[in-house]
Amino acid sequence: MSRKPAALEARGLVVRYGRRREPVLRDCSFRLPEGRICALVGPNGAGKSTLLSLAAGMLRPEAGTLRVLGAGPAESRARIGYVAQTRPLYPQLTVAATLRLGAELNRGRWDQEAAERVAYGADPAPSVGLASSVGLAPNARIRTLSGGQRTRVALALALGKRAELLLLDEPMADLDPLARHRLMGILLAVAVEHGTTVVMSSHVLAELEGVCDYLLLLGNGRIRLAGENEDILAAHARLTGTSPDFAPHTVVESGATGRGHTALVRSRGPVNAASWLVERPSLEELVLAHLRNPGAPALFTGSASPTPNQEAAA
């Protein structure tokens, strides 16, 4: 059966900053099919930003290959929207001039309406509680903007570009809750309408759960979980019983509770509901268990394993 084309396909990536240091990425391989909204998670320093900047063509690996939209990262740059953690923008330009520059640099594919919706659109006030967050003024200079306001401009540029692949490095980290909710809504609407692939790094697992349908968990320089959220969740269960023995299932994390012994397991074959209380973990619970237990075996669902014998091209 033929697979959906890959937005990203990594094989054996190695990245090291400075000659003698331990590599940040070591033998990092995975595949992300087109059209997915993918959460990229992992502990601080795991290499999420490094992986995104490789995909954006800002960094070259020491070894391994990364195909982006079927080509090398540099060749695909025009088809990618990249919002780096540093949000590099020209401080002396106004917001409107920044969007004009975006239009100029992306002639023929620029979506002014989407860019303006992100930059200028106000977030409606809820009936109670928080005050509404205000859209940006077109004549405001970038250097006068707050961190969250700069993020709005960076996202406006990325969405205006009508990119086929959006690489967003902690896009929601400095946005207020209303702006976050609205911008996530716009992002998803644009992604669904145009079939855009989105890769979004974040530490806020609960926020990603309702938005993303694909997961990449990075740890110890490698991808440890990769695939559709649904399939990754279906491969795990939380078991509670009277015995600490959870065989034949592979234990990711176990402990004792008031109810007996409990474990989050990778199921190996059918789970016997007569032996244990069987519950489905949430994505957040599952990711946390893997973060706490870096030795847990890696899992790649069918679509996430790199295609065998594909001709490599950096």
Ligand SMILES: Nc1ncnc2c1ncn2[C@@H]1O[C@H](COP(=O)(O)OP(=O)(O)OP(=O)(O)O)[C@@H](O)[C@H]1O
């Ligand atoms: N330009 C650089 N020079 C030297 N070391 C770097 C550089 N950029 C990143 N590193 C190191 O590489 C490792 C991975 O950094 P990276 O920013 O990719 O991680 P991350 O997963 O995005 O982290 P966080 O969640 O904290 O943003 C860290 O140990 C960091 O110190």
